[in-house]
Amino acid sequence: TPLPSPTPLDDEETAAAPDDTTPAPQPTDIPSDAAPIPGTFDVYIGAPDESGSQLLRWVEGASSRKITEISVQTGEQSAVRAGEYVYYVDPASGDPIRVNTAGAESVVDFAAPPADASAYQLLPSATGRFLGWLVREPDGTAVISLAAADGTDARTIAEIEAEPDTAIQLIRVSNDGSQVFFDRRPADITDGEIFIGYHEIHIIDAASGEVSVAPGEPACGEDRACGGRVSPDGAYMVRTLPPARSGTPIIVTNLINGSNIARFDTPTVPAGARYEIGDPFFTPTPGGSLIYIIGYGAPGLENYQIVFANLVTGEQELVTDLGADRLRPLGWTAGGSILLAHRDTEYDTWQLTVEDGSRRQIAGLLFLGTIVVEPETP
Numbered sequence: 001t002p003l004p005s006p007t008p009l010d011d012e013e014t015a016a017a018p019d020d021t022t023p024a025p026q027p028t029d030i031p032s033d034a035a036p037i038p039g040t041f042d043v044y045i046g047a048p049d050e051s052g053s054q055l056l057r058w059v060e061g062a063s064s065r066k067i068t069e070i071s072v073q074t075g076e077q078s079a080v081r082a083g084e085y086v087y088y089v090d091p092a093s094g095d096p097i098r099v100n101t102a103g104a105e106s107v108v109d110f111a112a113p114p115a116d117a118s119a120y121q122l123l124p125s126a127t128g129r130f131l132g133w134l135v136r137e138p139d140g141t142a143v144i145s146l147a148a149a150d151g152t153d154a155r156t157i158a159e160i161e162a163e164p165d166t167a168i169q170l171i172r173v174s175n176d177g178s179q180v181f182f183d184r185r186p187a188d189i190t191d192g193e194i195f196i197g198y199h200e201i202h203i204i205d206a207a208s209g210e211v212s213v214a215p216g217e218p219a220c221g222e223d224r225a226c227g228g229r230v231s232p233d234g235a236y237m238v239r240t241l242p243p244a245r246s247g248t249p250i251i252v253t254n255l256i257n258g259s260n261i262a263r264f265d266t267p268t269v270p271a272g273a274r275y276e277i278g279d280p281f282f283t284p285t286p287g288g289s290l291i292y293i294i295g296y297g298a299p300g301l302e303n304y305q306i307v308f309a310n311l312v313t314g315e316q317e318l319v320t321d322l323g324a325d326r327l328r329p330l331g332w333t334a335g336g337s338i339l340l341a342h343r344d345t346e347y348d349t350w351q352l353t354v355e356d357g358s359r360r361q362i363a364g365l366l367f368l369g370t371i372v373v374e375p376e377t378p
Helices: none
Strands: 039-045 054-060 066-072 080-082 085-089 096-099 105-107 119-124 130-136 142-148 155-160 167-173 179-185 200-205 211-213 227-230 236-240 250-254 260-264 275-283 289-296 303-310 316-323 327-333 338-343 349-353 359-363 366-373
Touching (some): 039 066, 080 119, 080 366, 085 366, 119 167, 130 167, 142 167, 142 179, 167 227, 227 275, 236 275, 236 289, 275 327, 327 366, 338 366
Antiparallel strands (some): 039 054, 054 066, 096 105, 119 130, 130 142, 179 200, 227 236, 236 250, 250 260, 275 289, 303 316, 327 338, 338 349, 349 359
8 A cells, every 4th residue: 555645844754655675785896976866765774683783774655666785883972864865874993974866875074073972973853954963072072063064063062071971962953953952961860760851951152152951950869860851942941750750740841932832641540550751743734733652561571651732722632542662753644644654673664544543564774764865957
């Protein structure tokens, strides 16, 4: 059955419908100066093999034909789709790599870390127009830099002093490049029992270099990390708190004025059940909405729910009860009516229809996103 046509949205993390394929990794020798192939493509990555190599594949959206396929190694940092490219960090050299639709790989020289860096992270904006990167110096200082995707206006925007064992993680570069968000997490902070999260979210004003703590942070308490997400435009933040902290543990904040625009309880959880909330994800529906995941039940025997929350009306509805299958959101297609997700520990892709809660696996690869490359004009 043909899947819905892609509905790319510039200001959201969106996804096109993938095909159903089985990975067969094989290296491909492609010149680094090969021009990108124009068209609309869905991009997937496969699980690492014994050597750590992963299949990276571009599939034409309209025909589901495989267009490009190469073998990469991404190490601990996953590959990210942004704009016309896929980015990853080479675990051997430590260099940031950019790959176009022809499979041509090139080093992002202006963002390369120095030889004495103790840690490095690369993060593009969702649209791919800007690149942020973080370098940890031997003394623990986190140097955060920003540039346009072509390397223009590359500059350091903040230097964060921290102990070497304090984790500093980039979590969002806004679509317009005006803000960079990061999480600061001391070594003794623990995640929830089910979901991985953030401890204390900070905001960097890219123009002034001013660093501020996001409103309400640390949202989960001084000793915890909990779920969170910043919208691609940098205007909103959602936090999913430990239930013991609040009767309305889902909080959405307007980061422009600092006000809470929505708070949600968890009416779908069975009465008296132990539960935890995580993996919040903004949706591209008009007016604003989000989904989040609930894990409830005895430790190790949790059942999972996907819940839809309308930020305007405050209404919530159970999208589907997943049972023991835990899915993590990847993106949207069909104007926000179909959620793409993957099993927590697997490289696969599932389609979940919000209207009726139905779900099915549609790819044996992990979906990274949709890439649109316009043909060059003569």
